[in-house]
Amino acid sequence: MNERTPLLILGLGNVLLEDDGVGSAAVRTLLDRYVPPEDVHVLDGGTLGLSLLPYVDAADAVILVDAVKADAAPGTCVRLDGEDVAPAVATRLSPHQIGVADLLDGARWLDRSPRRLTLVGIVPESMELAVGLTPRVHDALLDLVEQIVGTARELGFHFRPRLAHEMADDTGAVDVARLAGMR
Numbered sequence: 001m002n003e004r005t006p007l008l009i010l011g012l013g014n015v016l017l018e019d020d021g022v023g024s025a026a027v028r029t030l031l032d033r034y035v036p037p038e039d040v041h042v043l044d045g046g047t048l049g050l051s052l053l054p055y056v057d058a059a060d061a062v063i064l065v066d067a068v069k070a071d072a073a074p075g076t077c078v079r080l081d082g083e084d085v086a087p088a089v090a091t092r093l094s095p096h097q098i099g100v101a102d103l104l105d106g107a108r109w110l111d112r113s114p115r116r117l118t119l120v121g122i123v124p125e126s127m128e129l130a131v132g133l134t135p136r137v138h139d140a141l142l143d144l145v146e147q148i149v150g151t152a153r154e155l156g157f158h159f160r161p162r163l164a165h166e167m168a169d170d171t172g173a174v175d176v177a178r179l180a181g182m183r
Contacts, residue, residue, distance in 0.1 A: 022133060
């Protein structure tokens with residue numbers, strides 16, 4: 001990627017490990033409910049790890065969306081900013097998070113870290129082999145989407161709510177939430 005991306009919203013996680021799929025479900029729900037500004041790139045990065053480096057490398061600001069280990073009840077929304085993000089993804093919560101830590105290290109080693117980095121997510125209840133979110137995490141999904149929208153707004157990017165006739169608009173992304181039986 002040669003062009004700069006002012007804001008990248010990157011959903012992360014494995015949809016085959018229950019609540020670990022919350023990042024993918026959140027970006028899909030975000031695109032279902034909101035129209036992103038033209039200068040914002042919303043991407044479901046799944047478990048691609050270092051393959052995502054060109055996207056992070058080209059971004060001025062990044063909002064990572066993922067399951068987050070924290071001392072809070074399952075279903076609690078969590079937000080970490082700046083230097084607090086790397087330690088949170090360094091502790092392995094799921095198999096893909098080693099890739100997230102490597103991704104952030106790769107950007108740092110290339111001296112191309114985004115100037116703003118935020119991690120928003122939900123404390124998982126279960127990371128067992130299963131498709132779909134647990135009820136507590138599913139119930140918090142819309143709060144997480146609103147947190148993404150609010151964080152983007154703080155950075156100067158305003159998402160527009162989709163109108164009723166736009167809800168069926170095909171964004172070209174896989175609807176992980178529907179595949180997971182959440183809708």
